[in-house]
Amino acid sequence: MLGYIFKRALLIIPALFFVSMISFSMAYLAPGDPAEILLMSPEGSPSPEAIDAFRVRMGLDQPIYVQYLRWLEKVLHGDLGYSYMSERPVADAITNSFKATLKLSLVSMIVSIVLSIPLGILAAIKHNTIIDDLCRLGALIGVSIPNFWQAFLLILLFSVHLDWLPVAGYGGGDLEHMILPAITLGTSSAAVTTRLMRSSLLEALSQDYIITARAKGLPERIVIGKHALKNALIPVVTMLGLNLGFLLNGAVVTEWVFGWPGIGDLVVDSIYQRDFTMIQGSILFIAVIFVTLNLLVDISYTYLNPRIRYESVD
Amino acid sequence: MIQLEISDLRVLFPTDDGLVKATNGVDLQIEESENLGLIGESGSGKTVLGMAILRLLPKDVRVTGEVRFNGQDLLTLREEEMRRVRGKEIVMILQNPSSALNPAFTIGNQIEEVLRIHEGLDARSARERVVELLKRVKITDASRRAKDYPHQYSGGMKERAMIAMALASDPALIIADEPTKGLDVTVKREILNMLKEVTERKSMLFITHDLAAAAEICGRIAVMYAGELLEIAKTEELLNDPLHPYTKGFLGALPSRGLTPIRGTCPSLIGLPAGCKFHPRCNDAMEICRMEHPPMVKRDDGRQVRCFLYA
Amino acid sequence: MRAWIKNRNILIGLSITLALIFIAAFAPQVAPHDPTEIDSKVRLQPPSKEYPFGTDHMGRCILSRIVFGSRISLLVGVAVISGSLLIGIVLGTISGYFGGLADDLIMRLVDGFLAIPSMFLALALAGTLGPGTFNLMMALIAVEWTSYARVVRGSILTVKEQEFVEAARGLGASDLYILVHHIMPNILSPIIVIATLGIGYAILAAAGLSFLGFGVQPPTPEWGSMLDDGRLFMRKAPYIMIFPGLAIMITVLAFNFLGDGLRDELDPRFRKEIPH
Secondary structure (H helix, E strand, O other): HHHHHHHHHHHHHHHHHHHHHHHHHHHOOOOOOOHHHOOOOOOEEHHHHHHHHHHOOOOOOOOOHHHHHHHHHHHOOOOOOOOOOOOOEEHHHHHHHHHHHHHHHHOOOOOOHHHHHHHHHHHHHHHOOOHHHHHHHHHHHHHOOOHHHHHHHHHHHHEEEEOOOOOOOOOOHOHHHOOOHHHHHHHHHHHHHHHHHHHHHHHHHOOOHHHHHHOOOOHHHHHHHHHHHHHHHHHHHHHHHHHHHHHHHHHHHHHHHOOOOOOOOOOHHHHHHHHHHHHHHHHHHHHHHHHHHHHHHHHHHHOHHHHHHHHHOO | OOOEEEEEEEEEEEEEEEEEEEEEEEEEEEOOOOEEEEEEOOOHHHHHHHHHOOOOOOOOOOOEEEEEOOOEEHHHHHHHHHHHHOOEEEEEEEOOOHHHHOOOOOHHHHHHHHHHHHHOOHHHHHHHHHHHHHHHOOOOOOOOOOOOOHHHHOOOHHHHHHHHHOOOOOEEEEEEOOOOOOOOOOHHHHHHHHHHOOOOOOEEEEOOOOHHHHHHOOOOOEEOOEEEEEEEEEHHHHOOOOHHHHHHHHHHOOHHHHOOOOOOOOOOOOOOOOOOOOHHHHHOHHHHHHOOOOOOOOOEOOEEEEHHOOO | OHHHHHHHHHHHEEEHHHHHHHHHHHHHOOOOOOOOOOOOOOOOOOOOOOOOOOOOOOEHHHHHHHHHHHHHHHHHHHHHHHHHHHHHHHHHHHHEEEEEEHHHHHHHHHHHHHHEEEOHHHHHHHOOOOOOOHHHHHHHHHHHHHHHHHHHHHHHHHHHHHHHHHOOOOOOOOHHHHHHHHHHHHHHHHHHHHHHHHHHHHHHHHHHHHHOOOOOOOOOOHHHHHHHHHOOOOOOOOOHHHHHHHHHHHHHHHHHHHHHHHHHHOOOOOOOOOOO
């Protein structure tokens, strides 16, 4: 089992290399002089002398691959650089904002699970009836609706008209401020998970062991609730990890709309301010998180599925 | 004493390609303590017949006729009543234990279920009984093995576990679907012996394409083709003096008798031939075979055959 | 083919999509007003007979802007997918066909791109390249191409195992022939499904990026940026943001219906197994 984990972990490394290259190149893709861009601060454009000095100090007169390697070395030591634009170390900004995103993601996941699992099961049991069609329609709408629009509709209803909830902000991370963004993210995620739960359960119900269970005279609730569900939940549970990744994507716009200071919000702001050091660092960071997440999903899938678990040991 | 009496059983599957007549008017009786073999090629409808008895077919499948078990027509029972029959009075051992066992639960757990639902045993007694049952089907190290998952069992062991599961609530009738398929010769023999032993005082419907296997443990054999029964006879009579041309062909195809295949292929269950279903492949086909459907004839010696040669 | 028309998803998806294409193509005829016509006298009017969807903060007719916006969205969607298909097919073919180092390199590249959550990547690229529709499309192509590369590569690998041996038996059939005659039919089905769903996703992502200000620039009417305009007037004139959002949702829904329906038809279907 450990060997399997190790092997999978090894495979990530070349990918992460490419990621680091992509992140690094952000500053160089932008029109303009990298040195000037990186030095840009709220006070305005740096002076030509400062640019020259910076260029030498950072080795920006060196060929690109050298610069890349120096950057990489720093990164591997945990130094993601200093952002002149926001006047703080990139690593600090990232860890703080990621904590906020994590909080939001957790609550969103709960919303998602509470919605999707029962609905998916319902849709599968009432296969080919109106209820099934409605659930599938709901799920389809959930993936088609732009999350920033959904956010606004929620704000319009709950904050503007009903005045039950605050419009935006962090508010110290309390529930009041978390509900609307969590619902926005949670429903999108639920849309995907509902379909998976439904198809997974339908797949399980079509297996021979379900006929065996019925042949044994077991009541239907045990046939579905025990025999089918246990097998059906395995892919859904493992996909929850991937769902987290899906949530990260949604977080970009959602956090920004709600003023939730998470990493999505950070990236958007950094891009507005052309804060490239921050952009480089946060892209790399989020990619590492994402990749680790996927690795965990893989491993948990292997672990949860008794058949594969034993096979991978041999 | 007749334990199971099937009268005019018809099973119709609605499919995108049309109505499939999986069984087409089957009449069959099984006596108490009798082992009846049901022989047929793939696609003959034999598994469907087995499943129809226990009403295990999907809801949209139409089943008509009568299936009387100890006098009571199973097809008219309410679902809860039927559930009391399944797994308790009549059990079915499904084909292919690798897919018939739930991979997510231990063997012990899956057998326990039967005991707890039908016998009302509590957890501990159920577990003890499970170990007894596993020992009965000769699974070594039974108490440890009960905690194993299906994929940890070999093919033969899985089959034995299925048998143990079937015996759990001491049913009167066992329907065994291809219990020896895919097993190698020695294991096959063990399974057959075991089945013979455990059905000493029970009746069994032994569904298979392996005539030799059926002949070993069944007193009577019914031959099925394209959804119908073509011949029913005592085993020795069938082997030594087959009546129906299909039966003769079937025997001729056995390795021990020459491996001569029957020409042609099984008809699709949608577009069945008119008249006698076997006539396109029959060397003795007559004019009438093409036009009319032969009825099942009950002879004085008790044998039954569906063929115009004997009408 | 007939079964396709019976498929409800395809029916719904196709009809809405065709309606959209019609609206986009005949936008000047369909729209009641000029989408860029500014008239401060009629700012922030609620929906009326003259302006069925109301007017925005510059007095422009929202309905007309939405109608013309369909052109942008459909164009961007199709362009992004076409570009992604091109790159994906080329790289996927090289990867699957030549194997070896090229394959390894390209697959690691794919992994690298996939390692960054798509929205972050698209945002970073669109943001760094600068505003504008072209840069927006480039950013989205960078995100989308990987799916196609994988599908093509997978198909080639499967076919390589099956047919290659026969071809090597010296029929003289060139590998190019095998590529075209055997690989093409194999990849057509999954690619049609992915592409259809991809257009929906591209439209959604493009709207999101434009909403943030990184894509299509004003005064070009784009649904996402119209939503951004509506942000400030949420209390007084919520219709400025309600209608464009609705337009986005319906459009993406159409492609999702279509893609789902196509997937049902093209995927190896679940044949009802009759036990035998």
